[in-house]
Amino acid sequence: MQKHIIQVQLDFDRLNTVPAAYFEVGGGTPIIMLHGFMGEASCWLPLSEQLKSNFRCIGLDLLGFGQSARPMIRYDIAKEVAFLRQVVETLKLESFYLLGHSFGGWVSAAYALQYPVKGLILAAPAGIRDDSFAGRYDHLRPILWETPAIDWGLELIKPIANLFGQEKTIGQIAWMRRELTTQPAARSFLVDRLRPEDAIDTVEKEIHRLTVPTLVITGDRDETIPLWHSETYANEIPNAKLVILPNADHSLPQKFSLQLATQITQWSLTH
Incomplete structure (x- = not known):
């Protein structure tokens, strides 16, 4: 499936005409898809093909990635959340699922702590402080x-x-x-995150406040984000569901789109 990139212009962080790039396919309940670190929205094309009959799939390039704006600023999760919020408002989305993989999962959780979403889907999410990375x-x-x-x-x-x-x-x-x-x-x-003490915007201390329906999906062979990170999300978020995919590594959107689509579709029927 080929992606057709759409760009909307935002006034963001005192910057003029900041482009936000995304692709859109399908119809139904919107689901915004956020990619991982050093990635871009195209990683979601296989999953979008699986979901497009039931969902309006919107794959967004986060600020500083892909074909969205890449201003030379100090980046943090708060800026990514503010960028996503402006996209949501520009597209006039009132009820939507938010799906994030890895870094995108971190942004998704931080967004849901501030703004309403219909449901939160976290695929091998980052955002849990882990000093072993130091x-x-x-x-x-x-x-x-x-x-x-x-x-x-x-x-x-x-x-x-x-x-x-x-x-x-x-x-x-x-x-x-x-x-x-x-x-x-x-x-x-x-x-800006070379030392453990620099991890000031991780979300493990806040996610217990989330009341939104949440699905956490990870692979049992993920060598990038340890299993206990996903377990922390699932344990701290009330009534969250944890799914561990057998024989799956960190590349969930690219290599395990069918399994993701199955879990998301089944879960969304009751949420």
Whole structure:
């Protein structure tokens, strides 16, 4: 399925004509879909194909990602929530499901803490403070340095990396560095959250206040977001339902769209 990108212009955060990009397909109850970190709305195309007969699927590029605006600002969850709220108001959506994967799940939970939604669907959601992440990616910090010396160094070690079978690793590092150069939101979140004490906008202390029907879905082979993060959401949100998909990893929208569609459709019949 091909996506047709629509853009609406917002006045956001004292910035003029900020584009918000999204695709839309299907009919029925609206469901806004929020992608993961360093992702974009196209990850939802397989799921939209499964849901379009029953839902008006709206895949949104979050602020700083995809074809939405990428202003050079300090990004945080509050700004993503404010951006999403303006999109909701612009599209005049009064009752809708909010579906978020990983980083998008974090934004979705934070949004639902402030504004009404018909139902909340969290797919392997981030947003739970986890100090075990601290230091895990310290070896990748140099890719955040704003100096061409890193790019020169990567080019210089390519021949050596090829000899030792590490060309894929070097290629991934070079790709991530290029992506971070073009994605100010991703860069801002990484730079501003290198220490555990920087995790000031996680939602684990607030989600017990949610009263909206909530479905939490995760895979039992997710190596990106630990299972206990999803369990925290399910345990803290009153009457939330937790579904653990067997043999599923973190790429739920891309590789497990049929399973997601089945769970969402069945759950929505009673919510």
